[in-house]
Amino acid sequence: MADLGDGSKSPAPRKRADARRNEKTLLDAAAAAFVTSGVDVPVRDIAAKAGVGVGTIYRHFPTRADLIVAVYQHQVEACVQAGPALLASSSTPYASLAAWIDLFVDFLVTKHGLAKAMQSGDSAYQSLHGSFIDRLVPVCGQLLEAAGAAGEIRPGIGGFELMFAVGNLCSGADYGDARYDARRMVGLLVAGLRAD
């Protein structure tokens, strides 16, 4: 019979209170650990910082990618919504594309090792692609399309490809030599989009 008082279908049997509490604690601990030690921080460290066992982490976040996704979810969403906003407010589609890429680069370079994890190809990070990239690629594609329609960029470059390239350029931006400025290189790439 209706499983609970909930009249409609109830696919959400509400988790136990301590479980919800732990999930929040874990998210906070992970966020802190990511800042200090990068997204590659050992699972045990996160567990210790949160005061839980490693099993608890794996129950809530089966893969490290799931944890990363959860931690940065809001910032990614903000980036998604910035796309249309920029397109509406910028002088030209190309300008909004450049501005949006800047935003994305800012996000990436402030998360130690995130870009690297994204391109790592490691199956453990599958959901990082699925959630981060798949969320952002359409926005990028939209901006590219607008700029293409305005004749501002060369054709044939897809959202995925550009995002992937930008991500790659940001890999190793940390600990990287001071001689390397990811932002500038991304700038070069975006400039290259114009050339005919």
Next chain:
Amino acid sequence: MADLGDGSKSPAPRKRADARRNEKTLLDAAAAAFVTSGVDVPVRDIAAKAGVGVGTIYRHFPTRADLIVAVYQHQVEACVQAGPALLASSSTPYASLAAWIDLFVDFLVTKHGLAKAMQSGDSAYQSLHGSFIDRLVPVCGQLLEAAGAAGEIRPGIGGFELMFAVGNLCSGADYGDARYDARRMVGLLVAGLRAD
């Protein structure tokens, strides 16, 4: 002649025959393993394929980077020498720069995981930077300078930075989505060099 007749201290006491044989065997086994499993292939696998113990690998090549350097030494050297040659034979300095970068990209994308290892920042790969990059950066710098002097590219981009960026773009070119073409993205970057 210097080997034996050298009256003074002999800094080269010639290694034992089996040691030299093993080093060669190891190099061959590693090269084969790199092709089939990428440069990240477990040390044990290389040792097994060569029919030696892991200790033997570490004695000959203290770090994985040393082994990689030794395996690809010749190809890197060929790339180094191609620089001046292209500069002499191409129509313009920019053209030779573009051609040389192409050469380098070809080298990188055919070595699974090499680009990634190069940017990894892992201290184990220190000598990869020291030997590969440091060998190639001057050549790249020379080409950049020539193109700069000819007024073909925007100023302020260094050899290290460009090499690093190209390496980054090639990271994850393997296993990467078919939608990503590292060569094309590098092309965009190089095109961006021109823009004013």
Next chain:
DNA sequence: CAACATACGGAACGTTGTTCCGCTTATCAA
């Protein structure tokens, strides 16, 4: 309050890189 399912902790396992040491073997002088 009792019974039950949910969630927890952390020991244990598998896979790496790396070190270390007892044994083997090439080399060379006698």
Next chain:
DNA sequence: TTGATAAGCGGAACAACGTTCCGTATGTTG
């Protein structure tokens, strides 16, 4: 040729990590 010597070898052993598993503890519900 042969023995002494040291260079070199193999692989066991250790450490760090991700991941799994299960006995135990605890929230939840009737």
